[in-house]
Amino acid sequence: xxxxxxxxxxxxxxxxxxxxxxxxxxxxxxxxxxxxxxxxxxxxxxxxxxxxxxxxxxxxxxxxxxxxxxxxxxxxxxxxxxxxxxxxxx
Amino acid sequence: xxxxxxxxxxxxxxxxxxxxxxxxxxxxxxxxxxxxxxxxxxxxxxxxxxxxxxxxxxxxxxxxxxxxxxxxxxxxxxxxxxxxxxxxxxxxxxxxxxxxxxxxxxxxxxxxxxxxxxxxxxxxxxxxxxxxxxxxxxxxxxxxxxxxxxxxxxxxxxxxxxxxxxxxxxxxxxxxxxxxxxxxxxxxxxxxxxxxxxxxxxxxxxxxxxxxxxxxxxxxxxxxxxxxxxxxxxxxxxxxxxxxxxxxxxxxxxxxxxxxxxxxxxxxxxxxxxxxxxxxxxxxxxxxxxxxxxxxxxxxxxxxxxxxxxxxxxxxxxxxxxxxxxxxxxxxxxxxxxxxxxxxxxxxxxxxxxxxxxxxxxxxxxxxxxxxxxxxxxxxxxxxxxxxxxxxxxxxxxxxxxxxxxxxxxxxxxxxxxxxxxxxxxxxxxxxxxxxxxxxxxxxxxxxxxxxxxxxxxxxxxxxxxxxxxxxxxxxxxxxxxxxxxxxxxxxxxxxxxxxxxxxxxxxxxxxxxxxxxxxxxxxxxxxxxxxxxxxxxxxxxxxxxxxxxxxxxxxxxxxxxxxxxxxxxxxxxxxxxxxxxxxx
Numbered sequence: 001x002x003x004x005x006x007x008x009x010x011x012x013x014x015x016x017x018x019x020x021x022x023x024x025x026x027x028x029x030x031x032x033x034x035x036x037x038x039x040x041x042x043x044x045x046x047x048x049x050x051x052x053x054x055x056x057x058x059x060x061x062x063x064x065x066x067x068x069x070x071x072x073x074x075x076x077x078x079x080x081x082x083x084x085x086x087x088x089x090x
Numbered sequence: 091x092x093x094x095x096x097x098x099x100x101x102x103x104x105x106x107x108x109x110x111x112x113x114x115x116x117x118x119x120x121x122x123x124x125x126x127x128x129x130x131x132x133x134x135x136x137x138x139x140x141x142x143x144x145x146x147x148x149x150x151x152x153x154x155x156x157x158x159x160x161x162x163x164x165x166x167x168x169x170x171x172x173x174x175x176x177x178x179x180x181x182x183x184x185x186x187x188x189x190x191x192x193x194x195x196x197x198x199x200x201x202x203x204x205x206x207x208x209x210x211x212x213x214x215x216x217x218x219x220x221x222x223x224x225x226x227x228x229x230x231x232x233x234x235x236x237x238x239x240x241x242x243x244x245x246x247x248x249x250x251x252x253x254x255x256x257x258x259x260x261x262x263x264x265x266x267x268x269x270x271x272x273x274x275x276x277x278x279x280x281x282x283x284x285x286x287x288x289x290x291x292x293x294x295x296x297x298x299x300x301x302x303x304x305x306x307x308x309x310x311x312x313x314x315x316x317x318x319x320x321x322x323x324x325x326x327x328x329x330x331x332x333x334x335x336x337x338x339x340x341x342x343x344x345x346x347x348x349x350x351x352x353x354x355x356x357x358x359x360x361x362x363x364x365x366x367x368x369x370x371x372x373x374x375x376x377x378x379x380x381x382x383x384x385x386x387x388x389x390x391x392x393x394x395x396x397x398x399x400x401x402x403x404x405x406x407x408x409x410x411x412x413x414x415x416x417x418x419x420x421x422x423x424x425x426x427x428x429x430x431x432x433x434x435x436x437x438x439x440x441x442x443x444x445x446x447x448x449x450x451x452x453x454x455x456x457x458x459x460x461x462x463x464x465x466x467x468x469x470x471x472x473x474x475x476x477x478x479x480x481x482x483x484x485x486x487x488x489x490x491x492x493x494x495x496x497x498x499x500x501x502x503x504x505x506x507x508x509x510x511x512x513x514x515x516x517x518x519x520x521x522x523x524x525x526x527x528x529x530x531x532x533x534x535x536x537x538x539x540x541x542x543x544x545x546x547x548x549x550x551x552x553x554x555x556x557x558x559x560x561x562x563x564x565x566x567x568x569x570x571x572x573x574x575x576x577x578x579x580x581x582x583x584x585x586x587x588x589x590x591x592x593x594x595x596x597x598x599x600x601x602x603x604x605x606x607x608x609x610x611x612x613x614x615x616x617x618x619x620x621x622x623x624x625x626x627x628x629x630x631x632x633x634x635x636x637x638x639x640x641x642x643x644x645x646x647x648x649x650x651x652x653x654x655x656x657x658x659x660x661x662x663x664x665x666x667x668x669x670x671x672x673x674x675x
Binding site: 012017051054 | 181184215218404
């Protein structure tokens with residue numbers, strides 16, 4: 001299992017568009033992907049789940065990947081967060 | 091023996107949100123989710139349930155795609171994003187795999203599992219602290235309703251058989267739009283007001299609408315005969331023969347009258363003794379521009395730029411804004427377009443995650459913009475860049491003191507300096523104005539007038555603030571009086587003081603478009619009337635039928651009156667005498 005901690009950088013938070021690109025990216029990998037926010041866990045490949053997170057700018061999320069390509073999956077997903085989903089961060 | 095229930099004609103009073111008279115059968119638009127039973131199913135039925143779900147999903151996707159397409163066509167690609175979340179949920183394979191797994195292991199009917207599984211997410215969203223996530227619960231609700239309806243193979247309820255008057259508790263912009271694919275004769279709703287998106291869309295679509303009827307949904311059944319009078323805000327249920335006759339006549343009068351008005355299109359808004367005023371239009375959607383030009387507007391007196399935020403989660407970029415503003419400027423050239431900077435907060439949709447106990451007295455208009463400086467600067471840059479044809483003016487909303495005006499102007503200068511440095515052209519002398527909607531701004535108008543080129547009176551809010559009445563609050567809404575003597579005298583003061591400083595005064599609230607107020611406002615010296623497109627010819631006709639001198643006499647008389655009733659009665663008598671063929675409320 002691979003674990004990562006990320007912070008939401010983009011101003012608008014994890015709204016529909018970033019949630020969609022997150023789910024799409026995760027779907028490219030075979031590994032399972034779970035997101036934990038304040039002890040509350042959802043499947044990171046499910047858009048409806050990601051929508052319930054109410055993750056605003058500055059929130060911290062724990063990501064868990066497990067499966068044959070977990071390292072690659074973690075790398076791709078973390079990159080999205082690092083880039084603030086290509087959205088304004090200020 | 092059967093009892094025959096003779097039902098009486100019933101008159102309901104609401105808010106006239108879109109003009110026109112319509113008669114027809116009621117179509118009750120109900121958005122309640124269908125009743126869901128929990129049933130145990132046999133093992134051999136699992137496969138059938140799976141197939142049913144897949145079919146329902148396919149149908150729902152098809153429906154939603156159609157809605158999206160229609161929205162894109164009618165509102166543009168950006169605003170159609172309102173449906174994005176729902177489209178994505180329908181494609182959530184984890185969600186539907188989980189549902190099918192539960193059907194298999196729990197041996198429950200698929201409707202129940204769909205309802206129950208999605209409900210978990212919906213409850214979590216409703217419990218969220220931020221407004222944005224709570225809003226998503228509506229999307230989840232909508233999309234679940236769609237799937238369940240398709241599972242039960244019910245017809246799409248937004249489809250009408252023939253033409254009908256749509257009656258509903260409330261309609262979202264999307265409902266209004268989707269329903270309008272049918273032959274909708276009129277909209278009548280319990281909730282909503284004149285500035286709601288239902289009202290705006292109904293006007294843009296030229297469909298009569300009366301909103302804010304409180305409980306029309308409980309008073310009617312599908313197929314009941316109903317008359318909707320979008321001029322006066324009256325809805326008549328189960329009208330008698332005589333009432334129908336009256337309304338047929340009334341409608342033909344209106345149609346004749348409107349026909350005659352269309353001849354006014356190319357004539358100026360000028361009194362018989364030569365006082366020319368500017369008669370422009372309030373605009374929300376670019377799609378309205380053709381109609382506005384057709385009605386002979388002198389320009390756009392109010393473009394509500396916050397309309398660009400509908401259905402958006404992030405603010406439109408400078409370039410996206412520029413594209414919209416440029417279209418306005420080009421379409422109206424050489425006529426003027428006044429762009430009001432984002433008026434967010436209050437009752438308007440807002441992408442911010444703030445909770446206020448009293449949003450009308452809260453963080454809105456210029457107050458938000460001055461704190462969100464980057465965002466404001468971007469908008470000012472976009473407006474400036476659209477001003478190269480020199481027909482754009484900018485206006486700041488919700489100003490309550492001079493510091494705000496100075497700060498806004500400073501930012502405008504900053505935007506100009508940036509553009510200059512980047513060698514991007516703009517109109518250096520772009521006209522700058524403020525809305526007068528907070529009484530404090532009206533009180534210090536002598537100071538404000540030295541900072542700006544014009545002021546525009548926003549009567550809807552000004553009246554609410556001046557009279558301390560929330561017009562959306564049914565307990566006090568009758569105290570919202572456009573013709574309260576305090577309102578009339580206050581407006582007089584604003585106009586007089588502003589003119590002492592040689593700036594012009596416009597009005598872009600509803601009052602500007604109320605034919606009953608036209609002569610009075612003209613007489614008080616108003617320079618610009620910005621009205622909804624549909625009433626423009628009527629207001630022009632009134633202006634062209636009186637002399638300025640006469641209007642001033644009327645205004646002086648009104649200023650002496652002590653109650654709204656007296657003022658209305660007096661103005662009514664003036665109108666009746668001058669325009670016996672114009673039907674007043």
